[in-house]
Amino acid sequence: MPLPLSQQSVEQLGGEASVLARxxxxxxxxxxxxxxxESPGPPRSERQEILRDIFQLTFSHAFAEETVLWPALRRFAADGEELTSRVEAExxxxxxxAVEIQSTDLRDPGHDRLxxxxxxxxREDIRDEEDVLLPRLQEALEYDRVRLRRLGSAWETVRRTAPTQPHPAVSRRPPGNALAGVPLSALDRLRDLSAPSGSGGRWTAAALAAAAAAACLACAAALRRRRVGSMYRR
Ligand SMILES: [Fe+2]
Ligand SMILES: [Fe+2]
Structure with a gap:
């Protein structure tokens, strides 16, 4: 098994564009x-904005893993099914x-606990990926820098257009997540833009209509160019 990502140089990871370095x-x-x-400094409203940033990064990052990386790990590693099932459960x-947090009042003591x-x-998910899943993927791809870079650009492409909110009812695996992801991403990103600082945001009829139109456009565009799966093939 290769070393954990934290103990490898960028060169060993396959360069800056490799999925491991990304x-x-x-x-x-x-x-x-x-x-x-967690630091004592930021006031409550600012902490809410930080939490929103954390969720946006977490869910777009994880969606791209579920759509691009874990199918590759299942395809190329004999133990890929077992490894990816665990991280999908996380x-x-x-x-x-996250859904519970978003529906719990900030002043509720349960909010901080959640x-x-x-x-x-x-943090556990990051450790599992950096110490086990991603080194295993590196090994399964035979340390091939070209394949690691191709996978990296596929992952980055999906991450940049992925949903940014929690969607627990959506499948964690393709094709279910990929099909639901396009309209959900358009809705999430519109919601992110319209959310006032320190609140969950309010939907107006105009915003909903714009979101629906954006979702339809995104769907049509995605149907024309959806070739992500082929980007990491040999
Ligand atoms: Fe993850
Ligand atoms: Fe990750």
């Missing part, structure tokens, strides 16, 4: 934001907790 850039950013939220728990539980799971 993952290792997102994980510390998540950790930084979680520490910022992602599911984080989705469930956030603590979600952060613990995000």
């Amino acid at each position: 993952q290792r850039r997102d994980h510390p950013e998540l950790d930084r934001l979680m520490h910022l939220y 992602h599911q728990q984080i989705n469930d907790l 956030v603590t539980a979600a952060f613990a799971l995000i």
